[in-house]
Amino acid sequence: MSIEGRVALVTGGSRGIGRCIVETLASNGAKVAFVYRSSKESADKVVAEQAEQGREVMAIQGDVANKEDADRIVKEVVEKWGKLDILVNNAGIIRDGLLATMEPDAWDAVITTNLGSVYNFCQAVMRQMMSQRYGRIINMSSVAAEFGNQGQTNYAASKGGIQGLTRCLATEVGRRNITVNAIAPGFIETDMTEAVRNAAEGEIKKRVAVRRLGKPEDIANAALFLASDESSYITGHVLVVDGGLTLGGI
Ligand code: NAP
Numbered sequence: 001m002s003i004e005g006r007v008a009l010v011t012g013g014s015r016g017i018g019r020c021i022v023e024t025l026a027s028n029g030a031k032v033a034f035v036y037r038s039s040k041e042s043a044d045k046v047v048a049e050q051a052e053q054g055r056e057v058m059a060i061q062g063d064v065a066n067k068e069d070a071d072r073i074v075k076e077v078v079e080k081w082g083k084l085d086i087l088v089n090n091a092g093i094i095r096d097g098l099l100a101t102m103e104p105d106a107w108d109a110v111i112t113t114n115l116g117s118v119y120n121f122c123q124a125v126m127r128q129m130m131s132q133r134y135g136r137i138i139n140m141s142s143v144a145a146e147f148g149n150q151g152q153t154n155y156a157a158s159k160g161g162i163q164g165l166t167r168c169l170a171t172e173v174g175r176r177n178i179t180v181n182a183i184a185p186g187f188i189e190t191d192m193t194e195a196v197r198n199a200a201e202g203e204i205k206k207r208v209a210v211r212r213l214g215k216p217e218d219i220a221n222a223a224l225f226l227a228s229d230e231s232s233y234i235t236g237h238v239l240v241v242d243g244g245l246t247l248g249g250i
Contacts, residue, residue: 001228004029007081008227009074009125011064011117012091014039016190017140019046020216021088021223026055028224033058033077035091064091064117065109067124074124084128086227089118090140092158094192096151107154114158118165122180126173135178136227139166140219141238143184143246159184163238170236179235181226186242188214209244218243 008025012018013034023046026032032050036043036059043059050057060076062069078084092114095106118139129135144152145159163182170180187193187204196204197213205211222241225231240246 001028001224001230003086003224003228006030006085006227007077007083008032008086008088009077009084009121010034010088010090011121012036013059014043014046016192017185017188017216017219018088018090020220021090022046022057023050024217024220024224025086025088025227026050026057027053030086030227031056031081033060033073033080035060035062035064035073037061037063037091064089064120065112067120070117070120070124074121074128078128083132084125085132085134086136086138087121087125087129088138088140088223088227089121089162091117092140092142092192094152094155096155098151099153102154110154111158111161114155115161115165118162122165122169129178130173130176133177135173135176136231137169137178137180138223138226139180139182141166141182141184143186143240143242145184146246166238167236174235177232179226179232181231181234181236182238183219183222183226184238184240184242185219186214186240186245188216188219190216207245208242209247209249212243214241214243 008030013022014036022032022034060073139162141162142159144156166182
């Protein structure tokens with residue numbers, strides 16, 4: 001996959017799927033900046049490990065839900081490396097609970113972090129990508145956008161919103177050689193899914209056609225493809241990476 005010399009920005013790169021995307025893009029020749037909110041120790045470790053391999057990776061602290069932070073972060077990347085080719089909107093949270101008793105804070109936090117951040121960062125990179133007539137935007141959705149999971153009204157709304165935003169933005173910027181796609185991961189082994197895994201890993205595996213949970217690498221490899229020159233004729237697409245979970249077979 002050709003991403004040699006590209007400049008990438010990944011939100012939520014300190015842990016989990018985002019961290020693996022940072023490592024995958026950097027190991028394929030991109031300069032990679034990533035955003036973290038609170039995991040400074042993990043973020044510093046990612047940067048140090050990548051530097052040991054001779055790769056250019058930098059960590060920037062910020063809250064993706066904050067528009068001013070998004071503008072500041074994008075400006076810092078462009079000032080440092082002169083361009084921005086790839087944006088991966090990966091940062092996300094869950095605050096599960098039944099709608100009947102969901103506090104406004106749980107609704108707002110999930111919508112602004114998961115969906116608001118995509119607006120914030122897409123808009124922040126737009127002028128740069130349009131002027132350079134090149135861009136690859138990858139938004140992290142979820143199979144939860146399609147499932148009727150109890151307790152996930154806020155999360156499903158945010159991830160469904162990302163899919164709609166992805167399709168609309170793809171039509172707005174395609175003529176500028178900017179593609180916009182989403183990935184819908186299934187059940188991936190990260191901190192986010194630890195509690196559910198502990199409670200029901202065996203049951204979940206039975207529902208996955210390939211009979212295993214996903215690894216961050218499964219998502220990072222899909223992101224690498226969508227970030228590469230080779231995916232130039234794919235836009236407005238939601239790539240499901242779930243081992244067959246949503247096929248519904250048992
Ligand atoms: P994770 O392990 O919990 O990591 C979340 C990452 O997002 C961390 O790097 C975290 O930074 C960052 N983050 C969260 N809120 C932020 C904020 N306000 N500002 C800046 N950074 C923030 O999650 P994951 O499982 O890797 O999930 C990554 C993405 O994939 C999410 O969008 C998630 O919804 C989606 N997804 C995951 C699965 C799955 O099975 N794991 C399935 C479908 C979709 P800090 O460490 O600094 O807090």
